[in-house]
Amino acid sequence: MHTHHHNSSLNNEIDFKNNRKIVLVGNPNVGKSIFFGHFSKQYTNVSNYAGTTIDIHYGKWRDNVIIDTPGIYSVSSYNDEEKVARDVVLEADIIINIVDAVRLERDLFLTQQLIDMGKPIVVALNFMDEAEKNGLEIDVNLLSKELGVIVIPTVARLGKGFKELDDLILKARSGIRSNELKERINEILNVTKSEANALLILEGDPEITNRFNIGILSDKDNIYLKRREKVNHTVSLVVKELDKRTTFSVRIGKWSIEPVKGTLILILVLYLLYLVIGQLIARDLVGLTEGELMSKHWNPLVQRTIGSLTLDNNSYKDFQNINNSLLLAEKEYIKAKIEKNSVVIGELRNRIKVFKDKIRDFEKSNPVFTILAGRFGLLTMTITYIIGLLLPLVIGFYFMLALLEDSGYLPRLATLVDSLLMKIGLNGRAVIPLILGFGCVTLGTISTRLLTTSREKRIATTILNFTIPCSAQLGVITVMLIGRGDNPGVSKGYIILFVGVLFGVFIFIGTLLNKILPGKTHPLLIDLPPMRIPKLKNILLKIVNRTYFFMKEASPWFFIGAFVITILQVTGGLEIWESSWSVITENWLKLPRETSTAFIMGMIRRDFGAAGLMSLDDPFQIVVSLLVITLFVPCIASFMILLKERGIKEGLLVWVGALGFSFLIGGIVAQIGSIF
Amino acid sequence: MSLGDVKMGSIIKINEIRDLSTKSHLIRFGIEEGTEVQCFQKIYKGPVVIKFNRQEIALGHELAKNILVSI
Numbered sequence: 001m002h003t004h005h006h007n008s009s010l011n012n013e014i015d016f017k018n019n020r021k022i023v024l025v026g027n028p029n030v031g032k033s034i035f036f037g038h039f040s041k042q043y044t045n046v047s048n049y050a051g052t053t054i055d056i057h058y059g060k061w062r063d064n065v066i067i068d069t070p071g072i073y074s075v076s077s078y079n080d081e082e083k084v085a086r087d088v089v090l091e092a093d094i095i096i097n098i099v100d101a102v103r104l105e106r107d108l109f110l111t112q113q114l115i116d117m118g119k120p121i122v123v124a125l126n127f128m129d130e131a132e133k134n135g136l137e138i139d140v141n142l143l144s145k146e147l148g149v150i151v152i153p154t155v156a157r158l159g160k161g162f163k164e165l166d167d168l169i170l171k172a173r174s175g176i177r178s179n180e181l182k183e184r185i186n187e188i189l190n191v192t193k194s195e196a197n198a199l200l201i202l203e204g205d206p207e208i209t210n211r212f213n214i215g216i217l218s219d220k221d222n223i224y225l226k227r228r229e230k231v232n233h234t235v236s237l238v239v240k241e242l243d244k245r246t247t248f249s250v251r252i253g254k255w256s257i258e259p260v261k262g263t264l265i266l267i268l269v270l271y272l273l274y275l276v277i278g279q280l281i282a283r284d285l286v287g288l289t290e291g292e293l294m295s296k297h298w299n300p301l302v303q304r305t306i307g308s309l310t311l312d313n314n315s316y317k318d319f320q321n322i323n324n325s326l327l328l329a330e331k332e333y334i335k336a337k338i339e340k341n342s343v344v345i346g347e348l349r350n351r352i353k354v355f356k357d358k359i360r361d362f363e364k365s366n367p368v369f370t371i372l373a374g375r376f377g378l379l380t381m382t383i384t385y386i387i388g389l390l391l392p393l394v395i396g397f398y399f400m401l402a403l404l405e406d407s408g409y410l411p412r413l414a415t416l417v418d419s420l421l422m423k424i425g426l427n428g429r430a431v432i433p434l435i436l437g438f439g440c441v442t443l444g445t446i447s448t449r450l451l452t453t454s455r456e457k458r459i460a461t462t463i464l465n466f467t468i469p470c471s472a473q474l475g476v477i478t479v480m481l482i483g484r485g486d487n488p489g490v491s492k493g494y495i496i497l498f499v500g501v502l503f504g505v506f507i508f509i510g511t512l513l514n515k516i517l518p519g520k521t522h523p524l525l526i527d528l529p530p531m532r533i534p535k536l537k538n539i540l541l542k543i544v545n546r547t548y549f550f551m552k553e554a555s556p557w558f559f560i561g562a563f564v565i566t567i568l569q570v571t572g573g574l575e576i577w578e579s580s581w582s583v584i585t586e587n588w589l590k591l592p593r594e595t596s597t598a599f600i601m602g603m604i605r606r607d608f609g610a611a612g613l614m615s616l617d618d619p620f621q622i623v624v625s626l627l628v629i630t631l632f633v634p635c636i637a638s639f640m641i642l643l644k645e646r647g648i649k650e651g652l653l654v655w656v657g658a659l660g661f662s663f664l665i666g667g668i669v670a671q672i673g674s675i676f
Numbered sequence: 677m678s679l680g681d682v683k684m685g686s687i688i689k690i691n692e693i694r695d696l697s698t699k700s701h702l703i704r705f706g707i708e709e710g711t712e713v714q715c716f717q718k719i720y721k722g723p724v725v726i727k728f729n730r731q732e733i734a735l736g737h738e739l740a741k742n743i744l745v746s747i
Binding site: 073074078102103105106109110134220221224225228231232253254257258259411414415416418419422427428523524525526527528530 | 722739
């Protein structure tokens with residue numbers, strides 16, 4: 001089953017059919033990517049396995065194709081990663097099995113399974129230096145004899161053992177397995193064609209069994225037990241524990257799951273996240289890319305070019321004049337607000353309205369210009385959004401995620417918060433999509449794929465799309481609540497009200513879904529890898545691959561979304577929609593009529609929506625409007641990804657639900673507030 | 677008693693893993709009925725982290741309750 005998406009130009013270089021396929025297989029965190037880097041110096045590429053977020057790296061080594069696989073504990077099909085690895089392993093001609101010398105009891109289980117599959121194997125015994133640090137002595141020759149395959153000791157980090165590996169790969173051979181298992185495999189070999197398939201069928205792998213339509217009962221427990229026995233026996237022969245030591249990294253790892261120390265470490269990590277993503281990227285870098293590069297250089301350039309192509313000279317000048325006057329009026333308006341000059345405020349409000357109406361007329365009479373270079377134009381807003389805002393944020397988030405992953409911290413964080421997340425129907429693993437959601441809800445929604453059951457995915461996507469404000473929006477919210485520059489902000493009580501209501505809604509939705517959705521949440525079962533200092537090269541590789549994948553997945557939807565909006569704009573549909581909302585805005589939410597425009601904006605881009613509320617000055621109104629916009633429907637890109645991930649029915653349900661819920665909560669707060 | 681009742685730091689023997697899927701998950705790590713492990717860390721009403729040789733494995737509360745152990 002070939003499900004790779006190959007880059008067509010690369011297919012000319014890498015011939016999957018006629019060349020030998022060498023596959024790298026190992027448990028998670030055994031340094032596989034360093035091996036892959038060594039073997040694939042010539043050509044490499046990443047493809048995404050169909051229907052998953054799992055990256056498959058492949059490259060060329062001498063005349064062979066070399067393929068990396070996700071880390072697995074055994075060849076089976078518990079989750080997407082295992083299924084992908086399983087399918088690649090089934091196709092392999094030679095397997096390089098990378099084994100963690102410090103954790104042989106665990107890693108040799110996979111080794112023995114690969115041997116049981118009958119595949120030719122070379123074992124790279126990695127982390128030999130760490131084994132020594134841990135007081136372990138391993139008899140490599142004896143291990144090789146016991147397994148029946150070549151075993152090469154390596155320290156991948158330092159490139160030790162790579163030369164021997166290069167020389168011996170093609171000498172890979174099948175290892176030793178029990179006669180009993182061999183016979184059972186032979187019995188069904190005429191149906192399954194390969195020994196590997198036969199083994200997986202005997203182990204009851206549901207998908208492989210289906211592929212061959214064979215009526216054999218799973219004997220997994222028995223095969224696993226016998227394999228375990230053999231591995232334990234091998235380990236007892238080849239490993240000598242000279243002394244027991246507790247390394248410093250073990251201690252840090254332990255602290256990070258202790259309630260008190262772990263919480264302190266978590267606070268430190270969150271602060272670091274805030275510094276890097278909230279300050280350095282969302283504020284400083286995006287200020288440069290969006291505020292300077294895109295708004296001041298790109299957009300005017302696009303408007304000038306498109307203007308000269310689609311408009312006559314006069315109407316383009318008109319457009320510029322109105323635009324400039326509007327910007328000026330808005331600046332004066334903020335100034336007047338600070339001076340609390342009510343006469344001027346009223347006058348300016350009218351002026352702004354006049355300019356906005358003029359712009360709308362212009363937009364309707366110049367549809368091509370509006371669609372390409374208008375306020376929501378495909379070349380203006382969409383490009384600004386993708387390059388100026390999203391790209392830096394996504395890179396920043398993936399950078400921090402890779403750091404957290406490669407250090408071994410994430411599984412410990414998942415362990416620490418597991419019991420809290422269980423209350424809202426999720427387990428510790430869901431901490432990743434939730435954290436990512438604060439960066440970009442679209443990103444968070446995509447990463448819900450790593451959750452095990454559909455129930456967990458459903459809960460996580462709903463919470464993300466209902467309650468989590470993305471970083472772009474958080475920026476505007478922070479300014480409006482705390483105040484900065486021209487903006488005075490609101491007092492502490494209002495901030496607490498805002499955060500409190502939001503948090504309450506988060507808990508409420510999670511608890512509710514946990515109660516009403518059928519089924520149970522899968523309890524956590526994860527292996528905590530040793531804490532290590534991340535390798536820069538690895539981190540960069542991850543950032544590049546993931547960012548590329550995310551942008552490829554999400555960008556088209558921004559264009560589609562913007563296109564829909566601009567069509568509404570030039571046909572006048574946007575205005576009709578806006579005015580139909582004003583009843584809710586004025587009577588139920590007790591907000592000024594214009595805020596409905598902000599809500600419309602919020603459907604396109606959450607931060608646009610929030611920014612549209614900047615003109616409010618009553619602190620209570622600010623809180624109500626921010627609550628509505630935060631609980632509001634996801635932005636157009638998130639919505640599209642939501643539809644893709646959860647299907648049209650469920651996606652629409654979440655969208656409509658969020659819409660109703662945001663007005664319900666905002667309205668309740670507004671109505672209670674109006675009593676006092 | 678179950679793994680959920682074990683005190684932090686104590687060495688225990690696994691007697692029975694009731695859930696079959698958990699059983700085959702754990703056997704891959706080298707943990708099966710009869711294995712001696714250490715309760716490395718425990719979070720109140722949360723996961724139990726067991727240590728076995730140089731591996732640490734976190735088991736959610738529900739799983740821990742379904743693993744019978746003795747000291």
